[in-house]
Amino acid sequence: MARANVVALHSFSDDEALMWLSDHVDGRVETSLGDLARQFGWPLVRLRRRLAAWVEAGLITQFTIGRGKVVLAPTRTPREAANQLVGHAFATAIASPAPAQRPRSIVAVISAALLLLTAFGLTAVGLVMNARFAASFGQTLEAAALLAAIGLAIDLLAVVLPSVGVQFWHRRSILAAGAAWSIWLAVLVMTWLAATGFASTHIGDAVAGRARIAGESAVLTERLDRLRHERAGITELRPVAAIEVELQKAQPQAQVVWHITDGCRDVTRPASARACAPVLELRQAQAAATRRDAIDLELREVQSRLASLPAIAAADPQATSAAEIVRWLSAGTFNPAPDDVARLRALGLALAPSLAGLIAMMALALLRRA
Numbered sequence: 001m002a003r004a005n006v007v008a009l010h011s012f013s014d015d016e017a018l019m020w021l022s023d024h025v026d027g028r029v030e031t032s033l034g035d036l037a038r039q040f041g042w043p044l045v046r047l048r049r050r051l052a053a054w055v056e057a058g059l060i061t062q063f064t065i066g067r068g069k070v071v072l073a074p075t076r077t078p079r080e081a082a083n084q085l086v087g088h089a090f091a092t093a094i095a096s097p098a099p100a101q102r103p104r105s106i107v108a109v110i111s112a113a114l115l116l117l118t119a120f121g122l123t124a125v126g127l128v129m130n131a132r133f134a135a136s137f138g139q140t141l142e143a144a145a146l147l148a149a150i151g152l153a154i155d156l157l158a159v160v161l162p163s164v165g166v167q168f169w170h171r172r173s174i175l176a177a178g179a180a181w182s183i184w185l186a187v188l189v190m191t192w193l194a195a196t197g198f199a200s201t202h203i204g205d206a207v208a209g210r211a212r213i214a215g216e217s218a219v220l221t222e223r224l225d226r227l228r229h230e231r232a233g234i235t236e237l238r239p240v241a242a243i244e245v246e247l248q249k250a251q252p253q254a255q256v257v258w259h260i261t262d263g264c265r266d267v268t269r270p271a272s273a274r275a276c277a278p279v280l281e282l283r284q285a286q287a288a289a290t291r292r293d294a295i296d297l298e299l300r301e302v303q304s305r306l307a308s309l310p311a312i313a314a315a316d317p318q319a320t321s322a323a324e325i326v327r328w329l330s331a332g333t334f335n336p337a338p339d340d341v342a343r344l345r346a347l348g349l350a351l352a353p354s355l356a357g358l359i360a361m362m363a364l365a366l367l368r369r370a
Contacts, residue, residue, distance in 0.1 A: 011041035014050065021060065032069045108366045115363035119356045123159050126353030130155045130191055133198040151194060155353075157187045162357040163364055188354050195350035203346060211315035220306045227302065231295045236288040243286040250278040316342060 012020065017040050037047045055062050134151030138144030165180035254264050257272040264276035264283075314320050319338035327335050 017042075017050065021054075030069055112363040112366035115359050115366070119159070119360035119363060122353045122356035122359065123155070126155045126158075126191065126195065126356060127152055129198045129353060130194040133194050133201075154187045154190050154194075158184065158191045158354055159357040159360065161187070162361040166361055166365070184357065191354045192350055195353055196346060199346050199349040203342075203349075207316050207342075210312050213309055213312045214315050217306065217309050217312065220302055220309070224299065224302045224306065227295055227299050231292065231299065234288050234292045234295070236285050236292060238285065238289060240286060240289045240293065243282055243289055247279065247282040247286060250282055254279050319345065 020040070033044060033047060037044045040047060042050075051060075051062055054060050130151040131148040135144040135148040138147050161180050161184035165177045165184065168174075168177035168180055251258070251264075254261075254275045257269075257275045258264065261267050261272050261276055264272075264279045267273050267276050267280070316338060319341040322341045323336045323338045326341075
């Protein structure tokens, strides 16, 4: 009577395969190695190895008839073959004890603990960052709370799904593992976008603030240099009040031409010029002294404002220095702009919390016994 060739729903163990043969090798079975491998749920290499062992043990005989098919026949009566197959299975199980599990090394335990701590820290940072950034889009308190909850859920999925996917894979649930990793990729993109927005916003604000301070500092420094240069050109040392006293004393000497020259302001004749020369000289000295005092006052104000500003030379020194170092190390081959380094930094800061799930998965893998 013909038997249905039912494919096993799970992979046979050696005992189950031996029992299957004891039931079916009751005369002569003609099949192909591929069909038999599918029947047992084994790889073809394993089937060849086990059949060779059973033939060597005298349990079955095997010979090829062409077209990729083989014939399996018992070497005993069906009952004897079944008893011998079962006895061989028990003997194999007794003779081949399970390998002893190797103890975990202290390095693996410490590394796993550090990875778990890092994963927990990144998870906490990612939860706060994504929740705050998602809540910032809410126009009302309710909308902000709902968006924050969505952000928390997405970040938790990004942390948990890698370990879940690995567990499904170990259980040979390929579809479930694929679904877990697919969902993880989707939530990873969402968490990365949220983290990128959060990092870019705060880093951009900080860089803009530093740029404003650096620009104001540069303007004040330029103004300070200009005032110092102008102050160095003024050689008048007398106070304005002293010059005023001398001017009052010199004015009577020009009384002859005082009304004609409008108080020594309209000097067009040589005689008037000679008479008004002391007055004009003192007036020039008085103007220089007045400008000197004004410059000194302005210098004190500029120096005070400049001293109150933080010592910031560049808006983004990290990006600028990194670009210069890359340019120097590559001898000019690579010439990145500071903006390129800033984008790479934002990418790294945004991606780090998203990798908490992978870091936790590696820690759990280290804790698994071999």
